Ligand SMILES: Nc1nc2c(c(=O)[nH]1)N[C@H]1C(S)=C(S)[C@@H](COP(=O)(O)OP(=O)(O)OC[C@H]3O[C@@H](n4cnc5c(N)ncnc54)[C@H](O)[C@@H]3O)O[C@H]1N2
């Protein structure tokens with residue numbers, strides 16, 4: 074059994090302790106490679122020019138090479154005649170300047186008199202229009218210093234300076250061993266309990282991006298001797314070894330014991346979340362790291378430990394990346410026990426950079442895909458209030474974030490379609506959507522934290538959709554409603570409707586497993602409205618408290634037999650191949666501050682939802698009426 078009691082070092086302390094066990098200067102290995110293949114590599118030595126560039130005096134223009142003294146006094150009134158070979162020689166840009174000549178007159182500044190004779194009306198100075206020897210690079214001057222990461226433009230200067238091969242640090246070789254009896258290679262014929270092996274492929278891509286050379290080994294089952302043999306082989310074949318999963322305290326988490334048997338573990342457990350149970354060890358003077366299995370934990374360890382390690386092997390200083398100040402849109406509670414890395418979405422709304430936290434689960438790979446930045450909550454902080462100013466490490470370029478429409482509110486599969494069509498459009502805009510329900514969307518419009526809020530809110534008294542809610546909750550704001558679709562809401566049940574559900578009475582009487590939507594979502598309001606109409610108390614519905622955030626999430630739970638019934642849109646049922654019992658048609662619209670209608674990206678949004686291509690997609694999804702789609706209704710909130 075491995076040691077269950079993990080240590081709790083602060084990240085920086087852990088890095089200092091760990092790295093102090095290696096002499097990285099000694100580990101820097103050098104090699105000579107072709108300059109033309111050196112992009113991304115790091116110079117291990119200063120590089121000086123072997124030749125000057127140009128290495129001869131050359132013409133900077135198309136024209137004639139002349140002797141400048143012969144041009145003195147030339148004016149429009151007093152043109153001077155020059156004769157070929159004796160007074161001038163025709164040259165093109167880049168040609169060497171013939172001996173005895175010292176300047177060039179551009180072809181547009183000469184008047185041809187006859188074959189072999191021209192007139193000039195301007196004098197030239199010595200070396201005018203000539204690129205003298207070494208104008209760009211002088212032999213023996215420095216082109217690149219040591220420890221410089223070679224860029225595309227550097228290659229040009231190196232080659233011009235006669236440097237055809239270059240000394241660089243060797244790429245550190247990194248062996249990656251995925252472990253776990255339940256881990257399988259990516260496939261679709263999966264059985265319950267299988268876990269698709271994805272981490273090692275992410276690691277390989279990151280290592281290659283960071284200048285290393287990744288070598289991925291086959292998956293090793295949770296077997297002490299097998300993992301040990303794999304580690305011994307990988308240590309022999311690489312400079313650094315990463316072992317994935319088996320880092321925590323489970324029955325089959327062997328990594329700690331094996332590293333300790335073959336070498337030494339310095340640290341097991343760091344005060345960060347996710348990524349806590351990382352193991353930092355050494356075998357045969359090589360770093361061997363046990364990386365937690367959860368994909369987000371693994372990524373955080375890669376960024377914060379493996380990247381700095383690779384930098385040490387290449388003589389590079391640590392690159393902190395781009396950090397920007399943002400305003401937090403929602404409150405986050407954190408623990409005093411660790412530094413927490415929270416993935417956030419970013420958007421510029423009303424000139425403020427707004428950060429919205431994403432799913433904080435260590436297994437949420439989509440939180441990494443959707444993240445625009447990472448926010449660090451310090452160890453001694455219990456959390457952050459909504460509205461507080463925070464610093465975020467950017468994962469995207471500022472311009473891309475500026476070209477993102479921030480959509481917060483109710484979810485519908487059509488939002489994904491709009492997102493795809495916007496990205497494909499000539500504006501190349503992005504759409505970032507958070508599903509917090511219609512009321513959450515209204516609130517976020519009020520706080521100026523989104524551009525668009527998709528809503529479907531039925532006013533029980535008037536029977537009217539959306540506008541009464543804008544009037545009530547967005548008082549004093551000029552809001553426009555971009556009309557969206559009429560969509561069919563109903564109950565989703567398994568194919569063939571095995572319990573023969575007709576309405577909510579059956580769900581209550583048969584005590585079927587219901588799956589609800591989150592508070593504040595229009596779909597939940599619709600359920601409550603229907604329960605009230607039928608006189609059923611919510612306590613009669615088992616699973617009423619169980620919340621999902623999207624229609625597709627509800628549909629997936631029913632499909633996987635984790636629930637019997639849930640409310641959602643027809644398209645979600647169809648996408649998941651479920652049966653559907655229609656209840657009503659509702660209006661799903663997009664609320665937007667009127668002033669945003671003039672923004673090019675909002676104009677593009679409207680153009681997209683009025684396009685034939687969009688309607689075609691709606692037909693494919695099914696259950697949508699788009700007669701009014703894109704129409705603008707102005708509402709004074
Ligand atoms: N009793 C305790 N249980 C756990 C603790 C703890 O302290 N006490 N720590 C938790 C934390 S925090 C983390 S992080 C994980 C670390 O788990 P392991 O490194 O031991 O990894 P496994 O348990 O084998 O796998 C966890 C999880 O990771 C995913 N996984 C694993 N390998 C891959 C791969 N190659 N590609 C993609 N995904 C992978 C998979 O979802 C596994 O279920 O332990 C907690 N438990």
Ligand code: MOO
Nearest residue numbers: 347348349370435
């Ligand atoms: O440390 Mo684990 O990585 O929190 O999820």
